[in-house]
Amino acid sequence: MTRIDLRVPFAEKDDAKRLGARWDAVKKVWYVPAGLDSALFGKWLPREPEGNLRAPSYAIAQSAAPCWKCGRQAHAFSFLLPAGHEVLEDVAADESDEGIWEWVRVETPTIVHYVEQIPLPVQRQMSALSGNSYRLDYSKTTQSSYWMNHCHHCGMKQGDFGMHCEPGGAFMPMDEHAASGISLRFIGEPFAASCGGYSVDVDFLNHMRRF
Numbered sequence: 001m002t003r004i005d006l007r008v009p010f011a012e013k014d015d016a017k018r019l020g021a022r023w024d025a026v027k028k029v030w031y032v033p034a035g036l037d038s039a040l041f042g043k044w045l046p047r048e049p050e051g052n053l054r055a056p057s058y059a060i061a062q063s064a065a066p067c068w069k070c071g072r073q074a075h076a077f078s079f080l081l082p083a084g085h086e087v088l089e090d091v092a093a094d095e096s097d098e099g100i101w102e103w104v105r106v107e108t109p110t111i112v113h114y115v116e117q118i119p120l121p122v123q124r125q126m127s128a129l130s131g132n133s134y135r136l137d138y139s140k141t142t143q144s145s146y147w148m149n150h151c152h153h154c155g156m157k158q159g160d161f162g163m164h165c166e167p168g169g170a171f172m173p174m175d176e177h178a179a180s181g182i183s184l185r186f187i188g189e190p191f192a193a194s195c196g197g198y199s200v201d202v203d204f205l206n207h208m209r210r211f
């Protein structure tokens with residue numbers, strides 16, 4: 001059974017403490033200790049799905065990258081969030097503080113990576129477009145499960161690092177020409193995820209095709 005982390009606003013921390021919530025100084029989060037009924041903490045329980053990024057709409061991004069196993073050019077998929085999406089950030093000024101988590105608006109487009117949780121409707125859209133080649137799988141590198149690409153030729157997992165964390169990777173364009181290798185399908189439905197991400201130059205976004 002996994003620990004339940006709570007979303008406690010700073011002003012309500014004493015209430016949470018009184019009810020028995022514990023403070024994790026490393027993750028800077030209040031949680032329900034073992035043996036206590038989580039229903040006690042109803043108003044602070046995470047809404048499903050729990051995540052650190054949200055947006056009223058999103059795009060499925062398609063690019064291509066050579067498969068490390070079979071060497072053939074394989075489809076690669078990811079998510080792009082338009083400017084105006086929100087990220088959950090610790091806005092506490094003092095590092096010794098207990099953490100004040102707030103949704104902060106981001107004014108640049110973002111491509112996400114190491115996606116751990118996405119809502120079912122988003123999963124369905126992605127599965128349909130990717131032919132189920134983008135799916136939840138276990139990574140030995142990160143020792144965790146996240147949504148990743150699989151080569152549509154040989155089926156091998158294609159981790160996010162090469163595509164998302166190396167300049168020039170399929171989803172890390174360094175110039176407009178590279179950006180034009182990415183296609184976007186905009187979807188007017190809400191997005192939420194637990195994931196990382198990085199900003200994309202707005203000019204690059206204009207060079208991405210629509211599909």
Ligand SMILES: [Zn+2]
Nearest residue numbers: 067070151154
């Ligand atoms: Zn392959």
